[in-house]
Amino acid sequence: xxxxxxxxxxxxxxxxxxxxxxxxxxxxxxxxxxxxxxxxxxxxxxxxxxxxxxxxxxxxxxxxxxxxxxxxxxxxxxxxxxxxxxxxxxxxxxxxxxxxxxxxxxxxxxxxxxxxxxxxxxxxxxxxxxxxxxxxxxxxxxxxxxxxxxxxxxxxxxxxxxxxxxxxxxxxxxxxxxxxxxxxxxxxxxxxxxxxxxxxxxxxxxxxxxxxxxxxxxxxxxxxxxxxxxxxxxxxxxxxxxxxxxxxxxxxxxxxxxxxxxxxxxxxxxxxxxxxxxxxxxxxxxxxxxxxxxxxxxxxxxxxxxxxxxxxxxxxxxxxxxxxxxxxxxxxxxxxxxxxxxxxxxxxxxxx
Amino acid sequence: xxxxxxxxxxxxxxxxxxxxxxxxxxxxxxxxxxxxxxxxxxxxxxxxxxxxxxxxxxxxxxxxxxxxxxxxxxxxxxxxxxxxxxxxxxxxxxxxxxxxxxxxxxxxxxxxxxxxxxxxxxxxxxxxxxxxxxxxxxxxxxxxxxxxxxxxxxxxxxxxxxxxxxxxxxxxxxxxxxxxxxxxxxxxxxxxxxxxxxxxxxxxxxxxxxxxxxxxxxxxxxxxxxxxxxxxxxxxxxxxxxxxxxxxxxxxxxxxxxxxxxxxxxxxxxxxxxxxxxxxxxxxxxxxxxxxxxxxxxxx
Numbered sequence: 001x002x003x004x005x006x007x008x009x010x011x012x013x014x015x016x017x018x019x020x021x022x023x024x025x026x027x028x029x030x031x032x033x034x035x036x037x038x039x040x041x042x043x044x045x046x047x048x049x050x051x052x053x054x055x056x057x058x059x060x061x062x063x064x065x066x067x068x069x070x071x072x073x074x075x076x077x078x079x080x081x082x083x084x085x086x087x088x089x090x091x092x093x094x095x096x097x098x099x100x101x102x103x104x105x106x107x108x109x110x111x112x113x114x115x116x117x118x119x120x121x122x123x124x125x126x127x128x129x130x131x132x133x134x135x136x137x138x139x140x141x142x143x144x145x146x147x148x149x150x151x152x153x154x155x156x157x158x159x160x161x162x163x164x165x166x167x168x169x170x171x172x173x174x175x176x177x178x179x180x181x182x183x184x185x186x187x188x189x190x191x192x193x194x195x196x197x198x199x200x201x202x203x204x205x206x207x208x209x210x211x212x213x214x215x216x217x218x219x220x221x222x223x224x225x226x227x228x229x230x231x232x233x234x235x236x237x238x239x240x241x242x243x244x245x246x247x248x249x250x251x252x253x254x255x256x257x258x259x260x261x262x263x264x265x266x267x268x269x270x271x272x273x274x275x276x277x278x279x280x281x282x283x284x285x286x287x288x289x290x291x292x293x294x295x296x297x298x299x300x301x302x303x304x305x306x307x308x309x310x311x312x313x314x315x316x317x318x319x320x321x322x323x324x325x326x327x328x329x330x331x332x333x334x335x336x337x338x339x340x341x342x343x344x345x346x347x348x349x350x351x352x
Numbered sequence: 353x354x355x356x357x358x359x360x361x362x363x364x365x366x367x368x369x370x371x372x373x374x375x376x377x378x379x380x381x382x383x384x385x386x387x388x389x390x391x392x393x394x395x396x397x398x399x400x401x402x403x404x405x406x407x408x409x410x411x412x413x414x415x416x417x418x419x420x421x422x423x424x425x426x427x428x429x430x431x432x433x434x435x436x437x438x439x440x441x442x443x444x445x446x447x448x449x450x451x452x453x454x455x456x457x458x459x460x461x462x463x464x465x466x467x468x469x470x471x472x473x474x475x476x477x478x479x480x481x482x483x484x485x486x487x488x489x490x491x492x493x494x495x496x497x498x499x500x501x502x503x504x505x506x507x508x509x510x511x512x513x514x515x516x517x518x519x520x521x522x523x524x525x526x527x528x529x530x531x532x533x534x535x536x537x538x539x540x541x542x543x544x545x546x547x548x549x550x551x552x553x554x555x556x557x558x559x560x561x562x563x564x565x566x567x568x569x570x571x572x573x574x575x576x577x578x579x580x581x582x583x584x585x586x587x588x589x590x591x592x593x594x595x596x597x598x599x600x601x602x603x604x605x606x607x608x609x610x611x612x613x614x615x616x617x618x619x620x621x622x623x624x625x626x627x628x629x630x631x632x633x634x635x636x637x638x639x640x641x642x643x644x645x646x647x648x649x650x651x652x
């Protein structure tokens with residue numbers, strides 16, 4: 001490793017002045033952004049110690065933008081989304097940062113104000129459409145629920161709107177199926193029903209937490225198509241959480257790559273995928289099979305994700321990074337601009 | 353949407369609800385179906401007692417004292433010549449009142465406490481459930497004797513005793529199922545639609561968590577009938593001349609060797625009713641148990 005370091009040091013190219021840990025997330029802020037998350041800190045106080053699940057996450061979503069949030073299981077994607085909804089449950093807590101939505105900090109809002117926002121301005125769909133619908137109520141009743149909560153519609157009126165919403169997300173013979181129960185729906189239909197429910201109040205932001213993970217590829221394509229279409233037609237911003245880089249490339253405008261509770265790379269999708277600056281992003285992209293090539297082996301990223309209750313002193317990725325130097329184990333790099341609308345949390349501007 | 357449309361869709365929902373219950377009955381096994389009919393029979397008998405009973409249950413006919421079953425008195429008479437059949441029919445009222453009203457009250461006390469404890473958790477949970485443990489730690493009959501002994505005998509007090517004795521079991525039962533249901537994704541989904549916590553508990557979690565309570569209730573109706581009979585047998589339940597099955601057994605016990613019919617028929621009535629409620633409970637449990645549903649689908 002030390003030889004490799006010595007040999008590769010020159011290849012790292014230019015780098016800015018040494019970073020210290022306090023120099024956080026130098027991202028150009030846009031005051032007009034719909035959602036702007038700034039240095040978000042969410043931790044879980046467990047018996048085994050404090051787990052810093054989200055550590056200084058910073059990103060923004062413009063109106064009508066689709067942001068992809070990618071990363072492996074347990075990297076904090078879902079905790080980030082739950083933090084945005086202010087639905088982190090004990091023993092979890094948000095203990096730092098700002099979540100600006102429509103110019104207001106969600107972390108300073110009361111529970112009643114947050115309930116007014118949930119389902120009305122920000123909606124969410126989940127990974128498991130199988131269990132995200134209540135089994136004892138018919139689908140129409142559930143799709144209409146946000147309307148009854150936020151717009152005081154009657155049962156009959158919400159049911160009528162539910163039929164329209166079901167039609168809009170492509171559920172065939174919606175008039176007949178509005179009275180059906182979740183178990184009478186297939187997985188893809190249930191996810192459509194969930195989307196219809198999330199869309200009921202025409203939210204400004206849809207958080208989709210791995211919406212297609214449990215669906216087969218044909219249905220996945222259909223669901224993504226629906227999300228994209230709604231994004232264009234209603235100018236609805238989407239935060240798409242996934243670990244499928246193909247989905248991100250296809251659907252998203254910008255992408256944020258998460259690793260061990262942090263965003264390690266952030267920027268325009270094409271730019272990030274074509275010219276990844278963070279070694280983790282490079283590693284991820286190396287694991288994507290290329291159908292045009294005869295490939296027998298992949299290049300996995302060696303090692304294990306660090307224990308977030310006892311994170312390493314320097315860079316979280318240093319232990320697994322082929323380019324890690326002694327400096328990497330001492331400094332704690334945070335997002336900084338490496339190109340136009342392209343940010344990386346590596347002390348090297350362009351490793352490799 | 354016009355008023356007419358609204359009404360018709362409402363009626364359609366009501367019909368489909370009814371259909372669902374008819375379907376449920378059809379899926380029960382044969383013994384549970386028979387039990388259901390028996391339970392309905394007992395309830396109808398209790399409600400229509402004045403129409404069905406051949407005599408006034410309190411009417412004393414000393415000429416016919418202790419007469420064995422005959423055409424005039426199909427189940428015989430007791431010491432003061434009261435018709436056993438008529439008393440049995442009227443006795444169903446007290447037994448069912450205790451069984452159904454008391455268990456209903458136990459549910460009304462236990463379910464809110466238990467579901468609240470389970471949903472909120474933490475200290476609230478500890479305080480409520482430890483209080484429930486205290487009640488559970490006292491044997492039912494002893495607690496019953498203590499309460500009825502203090503407040504006096506009578507139907508209302510017996511109902512109160514049964515309600516208090518059984519409420520902790522409902523609290524525990526519903527708490528357990530609320531704890532598991534609140535981890536379900538549909539609860540998260542409901543939180544994300546901006547629903548208030550209390551509305552999530554009442555509208556989303558309880559309908560899913562309540563099934564074991566319904567099943568348990570059918571067992572408890574049976575044991576409550578026995579508890580009422582026990583208290584009445586000891587003279588602490590319903591007071592004469594009101595007929596209850598427990599009182600009737602008690603009054604006939606000294607004549608058992610010769611005039612067997614006085615105690616035997618109310619005993620049989622208790623046995624059949626309790627058995628019917630139990631088997632119905634078994635059938636409902638099998639029907640609502642998701643594992644048995646999977647088996648049925650797998651086998652078919």
